Amino acid sequence: MTNPLFYAKIILFGEYGMIENSQGLVVPYSFYKGTLKFSELASEFEKKSNHHLQKYADFLATLNLPGNFKLNIDAFKKDIEEGLFFDSNIPQGYGVGSSGALVAAIFEKYSSEKLSPDTISKDNLKKLKAIFGEMESYFHGKSSGMDPLICYMNLPILIENKENLDKVAIPDHASEGKGAVFLIDSGITGETGPMIQIFFEKMKTEGFRKTMKEEFIRYNNACIEAFLKKDMNPFFKNLKKLSVWAYDHFKPMIPESIYNIWKKGIDSNAYYLKLCGSGGGGYILGFTKDYEKAEKMLSGFQKEVIYRF
Template identity: 75%
Template sequence: MTNPLFYAKILLFGEYGIIEDSRGLTLPFSFYKGTLKFSELQSDFEKKSNEHLRNYAEYLKVLTLPAGFEVDTESFIKDINSGLFFDSNIPQGYGIGSSGALVAAVFEKYSLKKYDAETISKDDLKALKKVFGLLESYFHGTSSGIDPLICYMNLPILIENKENVDKVAIPQSEEGKKGAIFLIDSGTAGETGPMVQIFFEKMKTEGFRKTLKEEFIRYNNACIEYFLSKEMNPFFRNLKNLSVWAFEHFKPMIPESLYKAWKKGIDTNAYYLKLCGSGGGGYILGFTRDYEKAEEMLEGFNKEVIYRF
């Protein structure tokens, strides 16, 4: 492969729940992408990216990876000295995998062992997820490894639990249909670390732990099941429950600019909103049976349709 592209990812379902063993469903998003390139490093963007790669290479030099998953850091550093940078239009702090794509690109180019997305086994996926968690920890302190795995595989992935992931076929997007899944730009970037910290603080309360396990995870898992089987009535029932639950319990993670719009969707049943990643800013996910109507009601927000049904 020459200059392979690594797409952004969208976590449709599973935000925060996957920390507590819920299921998750994530898919590549080709609108945003990144690739490793060489240049004379003329622009500020290229210089900054090259410097980031240099710092990352220093981290990789002292990182111990499992046998069989080693990365050739010497070649990586040599290329950085020759003007390597990560050319990406994936916005940072938007919950769509900017660091995941970079990690995937570095691993694809410099890992000693290569993998084929079509034939990769479930055991290899599990092992790769752990390795990617180590590789991405540089950016977030800790990482599940899911984001880089999606970007690396460039396939929809079903997160079965904390340990296991598998490739999954999602129903084909049907252009021209009324229903849609869409992104809303909250207008500000979010930071994963502080949001995850808020979540762990909440987890210290027994009541929150109970409702997360008994309600949130149940709605989340049901949404995945019904979406994959294209059963839209029970899908939207559970989606509404999920949106209401998040509005009540994930308020700090919901960008303030979207409070009213979030509530309006629940009250009118015209659309439902949910977090896209850790929240706090970046993108929010929207789901509707009638995108034209939802678009009118969400006038003033930048929106991007990602899937039609």
């Protein structure tokens, strides 16, 4: 039996805002994926992965998962002894859910209860998110559980607020479309922990809390609403505001290599950039009505188109 593949994820909207109850829109990204496999552990990568799984299994053994879910840790540990490793091309520290895919793969294989993403209820989605938050806390200290949930479901998810989330349909990908959502490689890896620390420090000041609530969350939610309706004029209008806001308030999270092109996009209106995940490195998200034009302006940077419209 082939083990299922678990894809990476991309937070299109809602990074940091979801901590403060904004909406979020997260989609799977099939270019990167991972799966659990057995091998003789001949390569360094396989050995390292197997060793990490051993340590992770010890951590999972200490958890009491909420609800009726149980993980068969004994079977997991036995498989690790027999050469289990996580075969993944998902880059770490790039904001695309490397630990999320691993958590989803382990849950799928060792959970006592099997769920079908197509028929899962809204209530079970909430339970799963809580379970995944516990399981992923090993990697980030604190986790919302959102990354593993997206990787597990392999469907776009709309986070309505801290309590509610649901499956959602995004507009069809138009392979011939001029417009695009794309990733830019900043060339350095980012670490989630320190970036979230910076955010919480900023949240201690009243001015930042106020602008977060009154501006960031408003623009963010308006972008999601317009994107889902494929209403591109209000979408780009709010996206520009969001990009300007991030440039002013999320400076520490924007990799230095990206400062100038971020500003260039705002000034020229040729494209707009935003963080992909917590920032600090990894990927940056770009949106443009004319990808050919944006691509020329961003020559020298490695880019990947993830969606056309």
